[in-house]
């Protein structure tokens with residue numbers, strides 16, 4: 142199997158719609174991430190692809206073959222469940238090797254594959270334990286091991302890192318990426334963590350309320366979000382938003398809100414907008430500069446190499462990410478520059494991105 146395609150996929154639970162007309166193609170050997178807030182329909186989508194949940198409407202294709210009617214064990218997919226779903230009475234080794242045993246692979250082969258997976262996951266010492274003797278993070282790694290020993294056409298992973306501590310998560314992020322390169326198969330990865338989505342994926346599909354908001358490479362999603370939701374969900378620290386109007390003043394197109402004005406490059410568009418700008422595109426200067434806005438430091442937080450400076454500009458709190466060190470203390474006067482070339486504009490009415498002004 143290579144390509145996974147869903148068309149008009151829909152799932153209703155009683156009156157509630159969990160997935161609402163999702164169409165998406167996951168290319169052969171691609172690493173595609175479904176990302177979105179809790180309850181947006183990620184697990185439900187994955188369970189329909191896997192065959193554990195029947196779609197209310199729509200179709201699923203594996204390489205142009207409709208598979209909507211096939212049970213999970215006929216679909217050539219390996220899935221890691223958000224809830225682990227380990228066999229409680231079997232040891233870690235038996236859990237990881239279970240599918241291989243069902244396929245009647247030789248014992249030596251099973252031992253070898255289980256051993257290799259356990260080493261990659263750092264759980265070699267736990268092979269004889271039962272799931273109840275493991276921590277949440279260890280159980281999660283067993284669930285991951287159970288999927289990676291299998292030779293499947295597509296790997297479906299539902300939040301496989303959510304219960305790991307921060308350090309292990311960063312480590313496993315890289316391990317899964319390497320695993321993907323090694324096995325060269327289609328991966329569909331689910332997470333609510335936009336950092337995981339950004340760092341691991343070939344492409345990202347952003348979901349909200351069961352609907353696809355945008356699908357594209359991490360760069361496309363980050364640099365050209367198609368609506369306000371995508372812009373606000375992707376990026377950490379998040380984008381700044383200011384609600385205001387676009388006015389034409391002496392031939393200059395300008396964004397205005399209370400005490401703030403930002404000159405914009407030419408281009409038509411809506412008058413009631415939200416202006417979005419990422420913290421790394423906001424400059425902070427101790428001195429007045431042309432086009433900068435006067436403000437006061439609200440708080441400064443050290444991130445490591447950078448400092449996240451929140452500045453009160455005419456009552457709006459604007460966050461800037463500037464290189465460390467940053468010396469101005471709380472309440473000191475500073476000047477904030479918003480790079481007009483990096484500004485995003487969204488229609489106030491429905492949040493859709495207005496034709497990019499940024500030469501995208």
Ligand SMILES: Nc1ncnc2c1ncn2[C@@H]1O[C@H](COP(=O)(O)OP(=O)(O)OP(=O)(O)O)[C@@H](O)[C@H]1O
Nearest residue numbers: 154158159178179180181182183184185186223333
């Ligand atoms: N078996 C079910 N019966 C009724 N409602 C369900 C069922 N499974 C999911 N839902 C509902 O469908 C919606 C989508 O759920 P889903 O589990 O797909 O979300 P999710 O994006 O995976 O969220 P999370 O990040 O919290 O895991 C939610 O509103 C959820 O309450």
Ligand SMILES: [Mg+2]
Nearest residue numbers: 183184185223
């Ligand atoms: Mg889920």
